[in-house]
Amino acid sequence: MTAREIRVTLPDGSEKRLPAGATGADLARAIGPGLAKAAVAIRVDGQVWDLARALPDGMKVAVLTDKDPQALDVLRHSSAHVLATAVRQLFPHAKIGFGPPIEDGFYYDFAVPTPFTPEDLERIEAKMHEVVKADYPFVREEVNREEAKRRFTDDPLKLERIDDLGPNEVISVYTDGPFVDLCRGPHVASTGRVKHFKLLHAAGAYWRGDERRQMLQRIYGTAWFTKEDLEAYLRRLEEARKRDHRVLGKQLDLFSIQEDVGPGLIFWHPKGAMMQFQLRRFIEDVILERGYQLVYTPHVTREQLFLKSGHLPLYAENQFPPMAAGEGEAEDVRYRVKPMNCPMHILIYASQQRSYRDLPIRLAEIANVYRNERSGTLHGMLRVRGLTMDDAHLFLRPDQIEDEIFQLLDIVELVLGKTFGLSYRLDLATRPAKKLGSDATWDQAERALEEALKRRGLTYRTDQGGGAFYGPKIDVKFNDAIGREWQGATIQLDFALPERFQLEYAGEDNKPHRPVMIHRAIYGTLERFCGFLIEHFAGAFPLWLSPEQVRVLPIADTQLAAARAVQRRLAAAGLRAVVDERNETLNYKIRDGETHKVPYMAVVGQREADAGTVAVRLRGEGKKQVVLSVDAFVAKLQEEVRTRALTPLV
């Protein structure tokens, strides 16, 4: 039987009758000419289809326009094909890999004998505009496996992909003008729809993300429906660059990395160090109120300890090589600088007999550890080799796990959410390939974390295989200024190390029991957290964190003594203030204070000197000034610091 007519349901619930064989484009046209023009693709039963595909009878169908985020993915995917079309015309021997849409754009991977140069990118982009102008329709075909292989005989990467497809999978190919690609789709109607794009950069990328396989050349680009969107995006990249912690860190004189000393090793300059000091104080106060105890442990240890803990060889590639023992010691004694603190804290736990009454025992140490991170992964303060962890190890009875995780999630929220006003994501990271302990213990540990997250009603993603080698973890993730994702806080449950170190406590039953461990950090590391804060606040830190809180500005030399007196009053009240004594105009000093993001400038002219007041200028607030008595100014600032306010109280 062949129906002459089909019926589809639109999102508003209304029904539309169309002749059999009608396409998405026909549907859009039937609804209205405006929609026909704006239509990019259709959504059928949750799946996005080409406009040119025939509609199925009796389904729910929505027409996607350029306002729809899913349509943007389609556009970017098509942009990737336009890119490949251009590359194949300029480099006929380029083999094609994958070319998906990504956040804000797209890429396409090519196997070429020589990498693309910046000049190549310009030529490719010009050629892309020609492809757009030619307005080739994207034509979809479904083919069988043999046919697919025949079409891609010269593209080994595509052949490999075809072999990976399951027996029942539909194999589709898309053609736009001279270019044919193995592709699931969907695509925009024709290349002419791809107008507002820009190639950004080329870089190597391993085939299928596997570093043992060949390296392809990946070209990244961005694409938008309108010129305005494209320009706004490029401006956004520009803005992001300005809040990059590496740029601000230099401008604000917070930290440096010195080639003489080595990559990934941070010098905290006085201003950065003041921030670290404030962060330490804060977290130490928080945890000391919650039953933690501070410890300090050595930076190097006999290698034996890391053998026992299982770090060697599981973690060896991230550790610096061993050092020989000093003169007079046995030759085979080697020392290692520590990449983690857990074995150290375990030794403190094991240094005496523990009772079930003692647990939980919470040992905390803001400690420097060193990890031999691969050189290409280093990134300012966000990925370093010398790390300052706000580390702690909790030793628990099994029945205390859930409460402890609840307490930790509360601390995370207090510190990250409430104090810094951050929004963050939670990941549940499960067992990796290289791991300690049996699957049964991993099952138990993963279930415990998952249970705690669920009971708290928290939303989280699962990071399959992302756990530490000794246990699964709950990770806090955030994005930096240029959109890259980083891990901050972490809560890691560990049944393996207590086993390896034979840890025990005496139970109520007077028998030995094995404690459970939690490894946790709230900031993660002070390097990464501080780098992140620089970007988050764009250098304009809340008062309590600002290295320089007040800059006192005398207008002329005659007010120098008065300005110094104000500075002394502030300093005596525990506030960090300096006087700008330079022989410069007020305008100059204000400009300098603003560029250095000082929260408050206190102007002391003759009027203020006579009246015992200051004319306060707030960071970023322009000419608006508030005249206060010095006493009132001090009191407000103290309150702002005490409450760690995120916005000024003056």
Add this chain to the structure above:
RNA sequence: GCUGACGUAGCUCAACUGGUAGAGCAGCUGAUUUGUAAUCAGCAGGCUAAGGGUUCGAGUCCCUUCGUCAGCUCCA
């Protein structure tokens, strides 16, 4: 670690196809004594990342090493 690009004064950047390294800001000195985002003048500042090579001559060309940046891989 891999692929590519890059490395010039404290910072941001110049120096055409190889021909004796230059500017702005910052710094210092002096003049000016300033009322809410840059007062004026002068001075000083560089083995052009390091090492080697080609050349009459190298910031510029070649090699090695170190570092930075983007991406991949890996991770707090």
